[in-house]
Amino acid sequence: MTTYRAVLASQPDRADAIYTEALFRMFGLVALGVVVTAAAIWVGDALNIGQHIFGNGWMGVLLYFGATLGVLIASNVVANKGLLGLATFLYLGFATLEGFFISPILELATGESMATAFILVAALFVLMAAIGLRTQRDLSGMGSMLFFTLFGAVAVIFLNMFQFQSGALQTIISVVLFPVFLGLTVWETRHMKVRAQEAALERDAAGANKVAVQAAIGLYLNVLNLFLIVYDWLPF
Numbered sequence: 035m036t037t038y039r040a041v042l043a044s045q046p047d048r049a050d051a052i053y054t055e056a057l058f059r060m061f062g063l064v065a066l067g068v069v070v071t072a073a074a075i076w077v078g079d080a081l082n083i084g085q086h087i088f089g090n091g092w093m094g095v096l097l098y099f100g101a102t103l104g105v106l107i108a109s110n111v112v113a114n115k116g117l118l119g120l121a122t123f124l125y126l127g128f129a130t131l132e133g134f135f136i137s138p139i140l141e142l143a144t145g146e147s148m149a150t151a152f153i154l155v156a157a158l159f160v161l162m163a164a165i166g167l168r169t170q171r172d173l174s175g176m177g178s179m180l181f182f183t184l185f186g187a188v189a190v191i192f193l194n195m196f197q198f199q200s201g202a203l204q205t206i207i208s209v210v211l212f213p214v215f216l217g218l219t220v221w222e223t224r225h226m227k228v229r230a231q232e233a234a235l236e237r238d239a240a241g242a243n244k245v246a247v248q249a250a251i252g253l254y255l256n257v258l259n260l261f262l263i264v265y266d267w268l269p270f
Contacts, residue, residue: 048237049234049235049237050234052230052233052234052237052238052239052242053230053231053234053242055239055242055243056226056230056233056234056239056242056243056245056246057227057230057246059243059246059247059250060226060245060246060247060249060250060253061163061250063122063125063246063247063250063251063254064250064253064254064257066126067125067126067129067250067254067257068129068254068257068258070126070129070130070133071129071130071132071133071136071258072133073133074129074130074131074132074133074134074137075133075134075136075137075140076137077133077134077137078133078134078135078137078138079137079138079140079141083134083137084134084135084137084138084141085138087134087135087138088138092196098131098135099135101131102128102131102132102135105124105127105128105131106128106251108124109121109124109125109127109128109251110248110251112124113125113244113247113248113251114244114248116240116244118240118243118244118247121247122247125247125250125251125254128251129254132258136262139262140265143265147265147268148265150268151261151264151265151268152261154264155257155260155261155264158216158219158260159219159253159256159257159260162216162217162219162220162223163219163220163223163253165220165223166219166220166221166222166223166224166227167223167224167227169220169224173220173221173224173225176217176220176221177218177221177225180214180217180218180221181218183210183214184211184214184218187207187210187211187214190203190207191204191207194207208263208266208267211259211263212260212263215256215259215260215263216256216260218252218256219253219256219257219260222249222252222253222256223249223253225249226245226246226248226249229242229245230242230245230246233245
């Protein structure tokens with residue numbers, strides 16, 4: 035069976051170039067998504083966009099959430115079809131909408147609190163991504179468990195929003211989701227590595243870049259949610 039290491043040994047320039055390009059594309063898109071969201075938070079706060087989102091009650095919030103989710107799904111679908119330019123555009127549009135959505139939540143934040151949360155999450159992300167790139171273990175079972183937990187937690191979040199409205203339950207959900215998003219960062223990085231290397235074996239640069247865009251979307255979501263959890267936990 036041909037392995038990535040065997041191909042890399044026989045034709046190092048081509049195989050390694052494909053994989054390295056995909057890796058840089060993935061991390062570059064994650065960083066770009068974070069920057070776009072930060073800019074959207076600033077614009078949303080300056081223009082008071084949150085008032086238009088939350089001012090119409092839960093119906094307005096649900097409509098906005100549905101539109102944002104639609105853009106996210108569209109970016110994944112388009113990326114899967116290999117239309118990477120359009121997928122990137124939709125991904126950045128999603129990052130912008132997320133920034134507008136959370137801008138009211140962070141409007142009372144201090145620069146110190148946001149910087150502290152960002153530094154902590156950046157350090158955690160780099161650590162988890164490094165583990166995902168280095169590990170040789172099969173993490174498929176871990177991924178299934180994490181996604182199952184994530185979907186369950188999201189269902190509880192909606193129940194809490196509309197039914198219980200419990201601060202204690204929200205704290206419990208955050209405690210559960212924190213390791214979930216850390217684990218998903220490891221799993222998605224490892225998953226991307228395997229798929230990008232498979233594409234490199236086939237000399238398929240377009241396939242490797244498609245994997246990079248899809249992985250970037252998932253990793254961006256992990257970073258964003260980790261930031262919101264850590265920020266909520268900070269005492270200032």
